[in-house]
Amino acid sequence: MLIVIDRHSGQPVYRQLLEQVRYQAASGILAPGDELPSTRALSARLGLNPMTVSKAYGLLEREGVVERRPGRALVIKARAAGDLEDERLEELRKALAGTAQTVRQLGVSPEKALELFADLLKRPEESE
């Protein structure tokens, strides 16, 4: 499992970890049933405290991305197709609602905003 932590990105470490695992699970890089490294193993590899990893893992479990098996490593949760779709869309909705408000506050026309958004969605390089 490839995880890259950038301590100077301004983003909290636990969130970087969370997002990378979530993305990899969503995109299929991590398949259902795949095991995640233990908190200690991963924290050692990344030079972090186990608690920081645990925080990310705990949130991933709450999101339903991962399944807890007491005494054993976490695994990517198997799920009926579209099972998580609802939660994903809900999270997406929150993000978009905030952005929509920004659009209004800036006094930008919805059309222009949509156009720009469509544009950005096409260009993956636009990451931070």
Add this chain to the structure above:
Amino acid sequence: MLIVIDRHSGQPVYRQLLEQVRYQAASGILAPGDELPSTRALSARLGLNPMTVSKAYGLLEREGVVERRPGRALVIKARAAGDLEDERLEELRKALAGTAQTVRQLGVSPEKALELFADLLKRPEESE
């Protein structure tokens, strides 16, 4: 001028102020030439420190929303149509780029994201 500050919203006060003035200027509620209350007057009315108001005013000036007249009150800046458009769009672009990244991380299809976004832009009630 109607400004409402919610200290429990989690949003910084100076930012609430900034956004409300910016929105009112963009939407025409505040017309070019309209004067803003002095930092002391507004801070007294809202129960804030003048510095907090000044912070918002300073940012508004940098954005070009407002014009400074030394010794006198700030005024909403007159401008050629679309004069501020560039900076606005730049700010919008930043917001949208972040959201676009979220879309990718969630593994949601661009089409669905756009659809949802268009939906949210139509409903003003979706504010906080």
Add this chain to the structure above:
DNA sequence: CTTGGTGTATGCCTACACTAATACACCATT
């Protein structure tokens, strides 16, 4: 030039988020 207004630079204080150290509870395996 004095007065009463303007905005704000500087520095401090507080609250909060993030990270980490420690210590604990749990489980699988032997």
Add this chain to the structure above:
DNA sequence: AATGGTGTATTAGTGTAGGCATACACCAAG
């Protein structure tokens, strides 16, 4: 039950952003 693994509750340390008090520089009007 002993052991070596798991995750994490609790607590403490650290950095930073937001807000405020103070004090200053400036200007218009008298």
